Amino acid sequence: MKNNYVNFLVGLFVLCGIGALVFMSVTIGGASISNSGQYTLVAKFENSSGLKEGAFVEMSGVRVGLIKSIKYDPKAYESVVTVSLDNSITVPDDSVASIRTSGIIGDRFLKISSGGSDINMEDGDEFIDTESSISIEELVSKYMFSQDK
Numbered sequence: 001m002k003n004n005y006v007n008f009l010v011g012l013f014v015l016c017g018i019g020a021l022v023f024m025s026v027t028i029g030g031a032s033i034s035n036s037g038q039y040t041l042v043a044k045f046e047n048s049s050g051l052k053e054g055a056f057v058e059m060s061g062v063r064v065g066l067i068k069s070i071k072y073d074p075k076a077y078e079s080v081v082t083v084s085l086d087n088s089i090t091v092p093d094d095s096v097a098s099i100r101t102s103g104i105i106g107d108r109f110l111k112i113s114s115g116g117s118d119i120n121m122e123d124g125d126e127f128i129d130t131e132s133s134i135s136i137e138e139l140v141s142k143y144m145f146s147q148d149k
């Protein structure tokens with residue numbers, strides 16, 4: 001009888017542990033079962049180097065969304081970044097999307113600088129102004145090879 005009770009407690013403990021792992025995986029991974037309560041915006045960049053799907057989107061220093069996809073447009077020679085934001089976040093239609101680096105050598109993320117317009121962007125709208133990522137290697141190369149000797 002006592003052996004069955006111990007086996008039951010161990011099984012219950014294992015199930016709780018598996019449930020906690022699944023919950024943490026979904027929470028940390030940022031996965032969602034549906035897209036309800038969210039909308040997407042599109043930003044086109046000449047260079048989106050270092051930006052990855054799943055990277056965070058920031059407005060006023062607060063994380064407000066995630067990068068949903070990054071694709072290449074062969075006709076315009078640009079990368080097309082799709083951003084997923086919560087419906088409670090409003091973005092004025094004259095806002096600027098720029099690719100930034102968190103810290104000195106940190107991950108890349110998308111920063112949205114709010115505009116002053118009274119008209120907000122809606123699902124599927126595209127940013128008019130964007131700022132591509134800055135490559136430190138290109139800056140150093142320009143500095144090194146442009147000096148007069």
